[in-house]
Structure formats: structure tokens, C-alpha cells
Amino acid sequence: MTPVAETVSIGTELLLGQIVDTNASEAGRVLAECGIAHTHRQTVGDNFPRLVQALKLALSRAEIVLTVGGLGPTEDDLTREGIAEALGDSLVHDPAIEAHLRSVFEARRLPWLDSQLRQAQRPSCARPLINRNGTAPGLVCQKDGKTVIALPGPRGEFVPLLEGPVREVFLQLGGGQVIRSRVLRVIGIGESVVEDRLKDLMAGSDPTLAPYAKTGEVHLRLTKLANDRGSADQALDPLEAEIRRRLGDAVYGVDDETLESAVVSLLKRREATVSTAESCTGGWIGARLTSVPGSSDCFVGGVVTYSNRLKQQLVGVKPETLEAHGAVSAEVAEEMALGARERLGSDFSVSVTGVAGPGGGSEDKPVGLVYIGVASPKSIEAHRHLFTGLRETVRLRSTQMALFHLRNRVLDL
Amino acid sequence: MTPVAETVSIGTELLLGQIVDTNASEAGRVLAECGIAHTHRQTVGDNFPRLVQALKLALSRAEIVLTVGGLGPTEDDLTREGIAEALGDSLVHDPAIEAHLRSVFEARRLPWLDSQLRQAQRPSCARPLINRNGTAPGLVCQKDGKTVIALPGPRGEFVPLLEGPVREVFLQLGGGQVIRSRVLRVIGIGESVVEDRLKDLMAGSDPTLAPYAKTGEVHLRLTKLANDRGSADQALDPLEAEIRRRLGDAVYGVDDETLESAVVSLLKRREATVSTAESCTGGWIGARLTSVPGSSDCFVGGVVTYSNRLKQQLVGVKPETLEAHGAVSAEVAEEMALGARERLGSDFSVSVTGVAGPGGGSEDKPVGLVYIGVASPKSIEAHRHLFTGLRETVRLRSTQMALFHLRNRVLDL
Numbered sequence: 001m002t003p004v005a006e007t008v009s010i011g012t013e014l015l016l017g018q019i020v021d022t023n024a025s026e027a028g029r030v031l032a033e034c035g036i037a038h039t040h041r042q043t044v045g046d047n048f049p050r051l052v053q054a055l056k057l058a059l060s061r062a063e064i065v066l067t068v069g070g071l072g073p074t075e076d077d078l079t080r081e082g083i084a085e086a087l088g089d090s091l092v093h094d095p096a097i098e099a100h101l102r103s104v105f106e107a108r109r110l111p112w113l114d115s116q117l118r119q120a121q122r123p124s125c126a127r128p129l130i131n132r133n134g135t136a137p138g139l140v141c142q143k144d145g146k147t148v149i150a151l152p153g154p155r156g157e158f159v160p161l162l163e164g165p166v167r168e169v170f171l172q173l174g175g176g177q178v179i180r181s182r183v184l185r186v187i188g189i190g191e192s193v194v195e196d197r198l199k200d201l202m203a204g205s206d207p208t209l210a211p212y213a214k215t216g217e218v219h220l221r222l223t224k225l226a227n228d229r230g231s232a233d234q235a236l237d238p239l240e241a242e243i244r245r246r247l248g249d250a251v252y253g254v255d256d257e258t259l260e261s262a263v264v265s266l267l268k269r270r271e272a273t274v275s276t277a278e279s280c281t282g283g284w285i286g287a288r289l290t291s292v293p294g295s296s297d298c299f300v301g302g303v304v305t306y307s308n309r310l311k312q313q314l315v316g317v318k319p320e321t322l323e324a325h326g327a328v329s330a331e332v333a334e335e336m337a338l339g340a341r342e343r344l345g346s347d348f349s350v351s352v353t354g355v356a357g358p359g360g361g362s363e364d365k366p367v368g369l370v371y372i373g374v375a376s377p378k379s380i381e382a383h384r385h386l387f388t389g390l391r392e393t394v395r396l397r398s399t400q401m402a403l404f405h406l407r408n409r410v411l412d413l
Numbered sequence: 414m415t416p417v418a419e420t421v422s423i424g425t426e427l428l429l430g431q432i433v434d435t436n437a438s439e440a441g442r443v444l445a446e447c448g449i450a451h452t453h454r455q456t457v458g459d460n461f462p463r464l465v466q467a468l469k470l471a472l473s474r475a476e477i478v479l480t481v482g483g484l485g486p487t488e489d490d491l492t493r494e495g496i497a498e499a500l501g502d503s504l505v506h507d508p509a510i511e512a513h514l515r516s517v518f519e520a521r522r523l524p525w526l527d528s529q530l531r532q533a534q535r536p537s538c539a540r541p542l543i544n545r546n547g548t549a550p551g552l553v554c555q556k557d558g559k560t561v562i563a564l565p566g567p568r569g570e571f572v573p574l575l576e577g578p579v580r581e582v583f584l585q586l587g588g589g590q591v592i593r594s595r596v597l598r599v600i601g602i603g604e605s606v607v608e609d610r611l612k613d614l615m616a617g618s619d620p621t622l623a624p625y626a627k628t629g630e631v632h633l634r635l636t637k638l639a640n641d642r643g644s645a646d647q648a649l650d651p652l653e654a655e656i657r658r659r660l661g662d663a664v665y666g667v668d669d670e671t672l673e674s675a676v677v678s679l680l681k682r683r684e685a686t687v688s689t690a691e692s693c694t695g696g697w698i699g700a701r702l703t704s705v706p707g708s709s710d711c712f713v714g715g716v717v718t719y720s721n722r723l724k725q726q727l728v729g730v731k732p733e734t735l736e737a738h739g740a741v742s743a744e745v746a747e748e749m750a751l752g753a754r755e756r757l758g759s760d761f762s763v764s765v766t767g768v769a770g771p772g773g774g775s776e777d778k779p780v781g782l783v784y785i786g787v788a789s790p791k792s793i794e795a796h797r798h799l800f801t802g803l804r805e806t807v808r809l810r811s812t813q814m815a816l817f818h819l820r821n822r823v824l825d826l
Binding site: 009012013014015016017018019020021022024025026027028029030031032038039040041042043044045046047050054072073074075076104107108109110111113115116132133134154156160179221276278280281282283284285286287288289290291293294295296299300301302303304305306307309310314344345356357358359391392395 | 458626694698758
């Protein structure tokens with residue numbers, strides 16, 4: 001018998017549309033992977049009677065209830081009280097949670113406030129899950145054959161608890177069939193071309209294959225239901241192999257592997273280093289590369305040459321090149337990449353110069369025009385792109401294509 | 414009497430976590446703006462009994478029910494049938510909808526399929542809303558004093574219908590009253606301290622005041638229900654003034670104003686320029702500053718000195734300082750900021766050096782230890798922070814505190 005779970009998200013800001021409930025999606029994904037049926041989601045505000053009513057409804061039709069949010073220290077945070085009320089339990093003070101809270105405050109050098117003690121309360125049937133990324137612990141409450149799991153709402157606290165101890169609890173409770181998904185990440189080919197090349201595979205229903213267009217890339221989701229993880233994964237392998245055969249190097253990563261982590265891994269395998277020279281992206285490519293743990297093995301550093309003066313001073317762009325072609329040009333992109341490679345001392349260098357908008361465009365050089373340069377031990381090249389969209393979309397697509405062109409040259413090495 | 418609305422999102426892919434329910438957030442925002450209380454959200458899969466049960470529950474406690482999704486042409490799309498069942502109505506074929514569907518197919522040069530006729534059905538009490546961006550029309554069903562509005566799920570179809578004809582319906586049903594919200598953004602004081610200083614104001618219920626903890630900042634939401642926009646705004650002004658009196662410069666922005674845009678505005682008002690010297694943040698501070706349109710007026714550029722070699726070469730950190738104190742130290746942060754200010758030629762410079770993790774920590778210099786330097790025309794300073802959380806949280810908090818310390822010095826100018 002597949003157990004049934006229900007999610008209850010708590011927070012007036014969700015109902016007012018001030019934040020999007022990404023946590024509930026993450027929870028749905030993990031429940032599916034653990035073979036638990038997820039039949040309902042409810043969302044209520046910071047309102048005690050409505051919260052208790054929602055929890056009682058959930059407990060009437062599900063064995064597992066996951067609550068998201070409402071575990072903070074303020075009077076608005078009512079989830080602890082709500083769970084105790086719905087389960088017919090009472091709250092107790094947990095000295096171990098208090099000790100954890102005090103140690104977090106001490107480590108952060110924040111003044112202790114007794115209002116924090118609310119977070120040290122828990123239903124008497126609850127087991128706390130230590131939250132290494134915040135104060136409020138998660139709670140696993142088990143009573144009368146029901147399991148209520150309460151997690152804090154901030155994403156940086158929610159996801160590690162969900163993916164760690166809560167996934168373990170789900171797996172124990174799930175016991176039966178599992179749904180396994182795998183995402184192949186594709187760069188440099190548009191969604192319609194991908195679809196054209198994989199049309200026959202997408203028509204299949206076991207395993208299923210579905211494309212999702214993302215900013216500057218396409219994700220392919222492969223999904224299989226099976227009795228266990230191993231046989232599900234095994235069923236996905238030949239489908240993945242066939243997709244890779246058809247798309248080649250355009251498949252840059254699997255599941256959560258980002259383009260930046262794929263580029264960093266590739267550079268490390270080739271024992272090569274990289275530097276950046278950024279104008280309109282303002283440091284974003286460097287920020288993406290350094291988001292990868294261990295990127296210091298291949299990323300030496302970069303420059304953000306936002307002004308023309310710094311383009312000359314830091315990477316040696318020639319005044320006559322700026323004069324003749326303007327800052328947004330293939331020639332300047334090439335000189336930026338060359339200059340960064342030489343002066344910062346790396347095997348590769350990638351550069352970006354463009355018009356991110358909303359101002360600064362002209363007929364010749366419209367908003368969205370971006371040049372990307374790549375200098376390698378063998379070559380120097382510049383690519384012209386014309387992106388549509390708002391400033392942040394133009395900038396994000398610029399970082400995406402910069403990493404794409406860089407990857408192509410490293411693959412050549 | 415404020416009318417009450419409830420949203421019911423329909424789709425198994427929502428429960429499986431394959432897509433995030435941004436439509437429900439958009440709906441919440443528009444409902445609030447139209448003076449309608451949004452007390453509950455429900456999500457169910459493509460399952461007829463559960464859909465009908467959810468709709469009946471919603472109709473038992475709300476006058477307005479908004480459904481999202483389940484209007485496509487396939488057997489899985491059950492919303493039309495579900496609404497008819499829940500309202501005790503029956504489905505009729507609507508020749509006008511069929512004519513619209515046929516014209517869409519013709520315009521797109523797609524072969525007509527009779528399965529499309531499902532989309533031409535509607536509850537007999539429904540009025541269709543033409544969908545210029547897709548096939549399935551929206552439906553406004555009114556019966557026995559209740560209004561059920563059904564909208565298609567694809568975002569490009571949902572949003573135009575919501576913002577157009579559905580907003581009109583909401584405004585009529587809302588009876589003139591509007592809810593206005595204003596967000597004050599606070600930096601440099603924790604949530605519990607903010608709450609301590611504003612406790613009496615938060616106890617008030619008209620207007621209401623609620624705090625939300627974000628990564629590295631706190632948002633205060635002021636909300637007022639009134640007969641019109643003008644008087645709602647007027648009622649919020651004295652509350653905002655009192656909060657500003659108590660929190661002072663810690664209030665850096667209003668509504669969507671980000672910390673980076675507040676810093677850029679402040680620099681422009683003071684006619685001052687800034688540069689960056691980043692290590693563990695890898696360019697993210699530059700990327701945040703340059704996300705603001707017009708930032709080229711105050712941001713000259715920056716360096717990403719990820720390696721010790723580049724810390725010396727690009728901003729002149731002394732080898733003996735690195736030797737004596739290590740790269741992650743107050744001394745190096747100060748030399749980075751000073752060197753960037755002098756070499757890049759700006760009034761201010763902000764620097765970051767730290768251990769972002771997960772590796773690289775030691776007993777002396779644990780993961781999360783970050784030093785931020787600020788050089789100004791008057792002073793040079795370094796701040797020590799110990800952040801908890803994953804690599805990306807440590808890095809984000811570092812950029813946040815860097816902008817905070819920079820802002821403090823610019824305020825002093």
C-alpha cells in the first residue's frame with residue numbers, strides 16, 4: 001500500500017503572492033522519489049484556527065503531513081502550536097534545542113533575546129532535526145500512526161533538511177515503488193531542434209521523456225517508475241545513451257550539474273586555468289564559476305572593466321581599437337580576452353562586452369548586442385549575439401553563452 | 414464586508430514538483446490589490462473525485478473560487494466537469510467557443526482534431542473569456558451567489574487573462590475596497606531586534622505590520638484596507654514615518670528597491686564612485702551593482718583576486734601581510750580595498766576575503782569566516798563576520814554585508 005502524504009504551507013505572504021512556494025515543489029519531487037503518493041497541497045496564512053483546520057483535514061486523509069514555514073520566533077509563527085493542537089498533544093520546552101539556539105547566537109555574535117525561546121518549544125511527541133543553516137529545528141512528530149514533519153520556510157534551511165533527514169524518514173515510510181527521474185542538460189541547441197531530433201523517443205511512455213526550455217538551455221527529463229531505485233536507474237541508462245548519441249557534446253550535465261560546474265570539472269580534468277574580463281556582466285561570470293566548490297583549482301581571478309579607462313588599464317585594450325570600433329565590438333572582446341589571459345596568467349580567458357540596456361542602445365549597437373571573446377592557448381575568437389529581454393535576461397544569457405563558448409574551446413584542448 | 418476568495422490549482426505535475434505554482438502567487442497578488450481576502454489555496458492532481466471535493470470545500474468557505482489549470486483538450490483535463498459537478502450545473506456545447514478554436518487552428522496551420530471539442534464545452538452558467546494566447550477560454554461561472562473563475566494553466570495564457578478581464582471581475586466583486594501594502598527593507602539589524610523595537614506597532618491591527626526574515630535583511634510589510642488607494646496610502650504614511658524614526662538608516666529601501674539599487678542611488682546622489690576587490694564572492698558584488706540600470710555612473714569596475722598572486726599583482730597586497738596574517742584576515746581585506754581604491758581610481762572601494770566552504774576551513778579560520786574592507790576618502794576599515802550556511806548562503810551574505818558596510822560609509826560622506 002503506497003502511503004499518502006499532504007503538504008501544508010503556512011504564511012500570509014504566500015497567499016498575498018509576495019513569495020512563490022518553491023519549497024512545496026521540492027517536497028513534491030522528493031515525495032515522488034520516495035514512492036509516496038502526494039495527493040493534496042494546502043496553503044493557509046498565519047491564522048491559528050485556519051491552520052489547525054487545515055492540519056486536521058490533512059490528517060484525516062493522509063498518513064504523512066509535511067508543514068512548511070511558521071517556525072520562526074515571532075508571535076506570527078504558529079506551526080508548533082498548530083501541530084500540537086491538531087494531534088491532541090502539548091508543547092514542551094526542549095533544553096537541547098535551546099542549547100543549539102544559544103550556540104548559533106554566540107557564533108554569530110548576536111545578542112540573545114528571550115523571545116527566541118519560542119523556537120525551543122516542540123510537541124511532546126516530536127523529535128527535533130538540527131538545522132545547521134538557521135535557528136528553528138525541523139520536527140518529526142509521530143502519534144497515533146500519523147507522522148507530521150515541520151520544516152522551516154527559508155530555502156537555505158528547508159532544502160538541506162528535506163534532502164537530508166526528511167528524505168530518510170520518507171524512504172522508511174514509503175517502502176514500495178519508487179519514481180526515478182534524471183535530467184539531461186543541453187546547451188547550444190534550441191528546444192525545437194532538440195525536439196525534432198528526439199521526436200520518436202518523446203513519443204514513448206515508459207520511460208517518459210519531456211523537454212523543458214530554460215533561459216539559455218534546454219532540460220530533458222527522463223522518468224521511470226519501478227520497484228526499486230536500481231531497476232529504475234537501469235531502465236533510464238539506455239535512453240540516456242541514445243540521447244547522448246544524438247546530441248553529442250551539447251549534453252553538458254546531468255541533474256543538478258550546472259553549466260558552471262561542468263566547465264570547472266572540465267577545466268580541472270584538463271588541468272587548465274581560466275580568467276575573466278567582464279564588462280556588461282559586471283562580475284557575474286566570475287561569480288558563477290566561483291559558486292562551484294573547489295573552483296580555486298582552475299579559476300585564477302578576473303577583472304571587471306566597466307569603464308573604457310579600465311579596459312585599457314587592466315587588460316590593455318588599445319585606445320585606437322576603442323576609437324575605431326567602440327567598446328561593444330568583436331575587436332574589443334578579443335583584446336579583453338587576450339589581455340586577461342596574458343596579464344592574469346591563465347590558459348584560457350573569456351570576455352564579455354555588450355549593451356545590457358535599458359539605456360545605451362543605438363541603431364548600430366542596439367540593446368541586447370553582446371560580444372563574447374575567448375582566448376585559448378591555440379586561438380582567439382569573438383562571437384556576436386543579439387539577445388532579447390530585460391537587462392537581467394540579457395546579462396544572464398551573456399554569462400550562459402560565455403560559459404558555452406569557453407567550454408567549446410576547452411573541449412578542443 | 415470583504416469578500417473571501419480561494420484558489421484551487423489543478424495538475425499532477427504540481428504535486429510531483431515538476432513545476433512551481435507561480436500562477437497561484439500572481440493570483441494572490443491581484444486578489445489583494447482588488448480588496449479580496451485570500452484565505453486558502455488548495456492543490457489537487459488530475460483526479461475527478463479529489464477535484465470536486467476541493468471545489469466543494471472552497472465553495473463552502475469562499476464566495477469566489479479561482480481554478481488554475483485542467484482546461485486542456487485531453488481526458489486528464491477535468492476542470493470543466495469538476496466545476497459543473499460542484500455547482501450542481503451541467504455542461505453545454507458553446508458554438509462561439511468552437512468557432513474561436515477552429516480559427517486558432519487555422520491561423521496556426523494545425524490540423525483540426527475533434528478531441529478539441531472538449532474545450533468548447535462550458536457549464537451552462539458560464540461566460541467565456543476569450544484567450545488570445547491559446548485555445549481554452551477562461552470561464553466565469555456565477556450561480557447561487559458564488560463565482561467560480563477557471564483559467565488555463567500555461568503562464569502566457571494565464572497572466573493576460575488574470576490581469577485583464579479577471580481583474581475587472583475581482584474589482585466588481587471586491588466592492589470598491591482595496592488592500593494596499595508597502596514593504597520597508599531593513600539591513601544591519603536582526604529580525605528579533607527589529608521586532609523588539611517595533612513590538613507595540615506590530616500589535617496594531619489597522620494598519621497591520623509584519624516582519625519577514627530574508628537572507629541578510631528583514632522586510633517589514635505594512636498593510637491597510639481602505640475604500641480607495643489614496644486613503645490606504647495615506648494611512649500607511651504615519652506608520653512608515655514612525656518605523657523610520659525608530660530604525661533610522663537601517664531602512665534602506667521601499668517595496669522592490671534592492672540593496673544594490675539603494676547603494677547605486679546613494680552613490681549617484683553623492684556624486685561618488687566605487688570599485689570592488691573580491692575574493693570568495695568571485696565578482697558577485699560587481700554583478701549586483703551592475704544589475705542596476707545606470708550603474709555605470711558610479712561603478713568604475715573591479716578585480717576578482719581569487720589567487721594570492723593576483724591579490725598582490727592587481728591590488729598590491731603585500732607578500733608580508735599575506736605571510737603574517739593569511740589571505741583571510743582584516744589586514745588583507747584593508748589592503749585589498751585600499752589598493753582597489755587607488756589603482757582603479759574610485760572614491761570608495763569595498764573588498765571581501767573569506768572561507769566560503771565547504772572545504773578550506775581550519776580551526777583558526779573556519780568555513781563562514783569573512784572579512785569585509787571598505788576604503789573611503791576619509792577612512793579604511795575591516796569587519797569580521799562569521800556566517801553559517803552553505804557555500805552560496807555564505808557568499809550571498811558576504812555580498813549583502815559588503816553592500817551594507819559600503820552604504821554606511823557613503824552615508825557618512
